[in-house]
Amino acid sequence: MRLTENISCECKMDGLTAKYLLQSAPCGGANTIQIRNYKKREDKMKAWQHFCTITHHKILVAKGCFRVGLYRQGLLHDMSKYGWTEFRVGAKYFQGTRSPNNAEREEVGYSSSWLHHKGRNKHHFEYWIDYSTDGDGKLAGMKMPDKYIVEMVMDRIAASKIYMKEKYTDRSPLEYYSPNKDKIILHEHTRELLERLLNMLAEKGEDETFRYIRREVLKK
């Protein structure tokens, strides 16, 4: 599918045209072939929109990671979304207003895409849930390396920016986190650093928080 064909992407985000997004996406070529294989125009459109959504997210996370020196993680963030297992679900359940994983969860009873994703991406605290070493057989959060906690913060900033659009403020990632904070399974260090960074962002903004991450958190 060439962009000049009758299916074009509506999304013009962050001053980047869809064409640029396609060219810059790491697996853009493979997904273009996959999108071409969809028979119905409606399915093609949803696949294309999903592609733009995940790529826009990836570019925002990369920008944040690059600002704190996490270049490798910035480039590789969420790469598994471009693989067929996750991409087909995202394209099938694309709605534009919420995660396709939630739609799959409602229809199937679980999200195969999310289970695949969280098992492979270390910036999700769910990746680090395992049997507690206390020997009580309970599940617990293992200690996450700081570089993945930082990537998780960048992930939350990017997701909040896309979700809130012009209503986004430096407080949004903290407000998104707070209602669920006692329900999630986190190692005490992960919880402390995540909350420290989200609170700092809310109070002091990106420049100061990112400087602190670069100089204090990642330099150790």
Ligand SMILES: [Zn+2]
């Ligand atoms: Zn992810």
Ligand SMILES: [Zn+2]
């Ligand atoms: Zn992400």
